[in-house]
Amino acid sequence: MRTPSAFVILAGTCLVLSLAGAEALLVNVLDVRYWRCVFKKTSQCPDDDIKFFLYTRNSMYREMVDVARPASLKYSSWDPDHKNVIIIHGFNGTESKVPMTFIRNAYLVHGGYNVFTVEWASLTRFPCYLSALSNTKLVAQCSAQLYSFLTAHGALATKIHCVGHSLGAHICGMMSGYLSHKQHKIIGLDPARPLVRRYGSEEFRLTRDDAHVVQVIHTNAGALGEVSQVGHVDFCVNGGRFQPGCRGHRLRRARCSHFQSACYFAQTVMPDRRFLGVPCSAGCPATGRSVGRLPGRAMPMGEDTPDGASGMYCVTIRHNNDCPFD
Template sequence: MWNSLDFRYWRCVLKRTTMCPDPDIKFFLYTSDSRPGKQVDLRSHSSLRYAGWDPGKKNVIVIHGFNGTESKTPMSFIRQGYTSRGDYNVFTVDWEPLTKFPCYLSALSNTRLVAQCSAQLYSHLTEHGALAKNTHCVGHSLGAHICGMMSNHLSSKQYKIIGLDPARPLIDRYSSSEFRLTRDDAHFVQVIHTNAGALGEEAQVGHVDFCVNGGSYQPGCTGHRLRQARCSHFQSACYFAATISEERQHLGIPCSTSCPKRGRSLGLRPGPSVPMGEDTPDNASGTYCVTIRRSMDCPFS
């Protein structure tokens, strides 16, 4: 009985099914030639072609986090960054009905189904000729953990995952490695920390981790403490989006592994700088500190 019913309490939706596709989880394809995005139906062998998929381009799967949607900020900044380049097929995962405020507990549970269905999207692409090395997953907050959890449903490891301030509440204490992003989920995992220790994970999660402006609270975020945390949490997506389309790189300097940085010391270490984001070398490793000006912040409301 539980496998066929959803439990709806107030506005919360708790999925009890393990069946994909699911009507509350949608996939859209954006290209440099298509606006708005076109929905992809994995049950149809011709859906990719009709949506405008170019098998000669690279692919990115973008997954939003708690209380988010694929169509609004900050995820739209990432999508626009990739489409402006012209060399990417941009797939977005929209699971908005399953992750609405204040339903964080049910959203946590729903990440398992979202990961399962998103893994089907990944497999659908590779079955139609996409190369694993040319396909990566970018996730913000809970979306970062979904990128990692997709690996539970794939026969071959993903090539690259980029986690944008992976969500921390409850996950840091109660989730096993199977249900969170770890460096074992892909050949290369990059993580960008902007609210570590509050809404974002503070431990070194990936092969390479970037602590931006100390990694905790971003200088352009004001208001009460929760508002500052939410704003800082979102900035990870905005900072990453800036690395996709801009020619100027945001360089990280080797530093100590703790994130966030406390006090005035960043624990800087000798070694070459590494660009953060889209241009990060796939062989990079360790923790790096990045300083970004307040003018680079994106709008938050």
């Protein structure tokens, strides 16, 4: 009995979805609208699909920032004396859901920050990874416009840093290509690996040349996250590949571990919470005998890392919970 090729493909799709524990997505996969990926062909900012929001402790609501309106900041709760952080989500993410909200809320609890978030969810929907990768260039260009908007209103470059997760980390790096001066600080949370290194030049991925201070936190290196040392200072957490508390099949563990970088970083922003790394000789992921401790002092990871720090540090964080954890 001959099996139609379409049935074979459908059966294979069903098997993959079942193995991934995502049987509920089958209806979407069979819907042609599910595959309508958006490839941005424009290079003009502002763009309606890229939005900026401001959160402060002085306002109960998020405020949209319109860089085309010079008075947008003047009539907002923006405090020119505070530091500024720009938070950029990654693939299939959004600024209004976890884990990016953990980072946002941690800065609000910390105090002394104007928290800006970049929303580009409509350009990075699952399963459209290739189009999302292509769209990072425009998101970086428009986010650089937000950065320039802040400096034009008196914000010092040393009081602005960009925090990006996954593809968002690369967007932070790409922003410098659209600025007249290099950014002061970038914190890359498990920068995305799939297809980035193979198809993207250094211009389109995060490197230590993108800011005076580039810190990277690895939690799923070699799978969804970049490997080895990317920034001036890198932290390889729990070996860098899989995180404790992330359970299930391999893809589920990888995705969970990838997002855990945002949760670890958010914890460092909170008052009185520090994770210390020790100098180590291994790359990331670091396993078995390849891990060797080097002479030197322990280094705090995340928000309290000194700007002049450099090298690779291995961090051990013991917990049993998925993101978020106690």
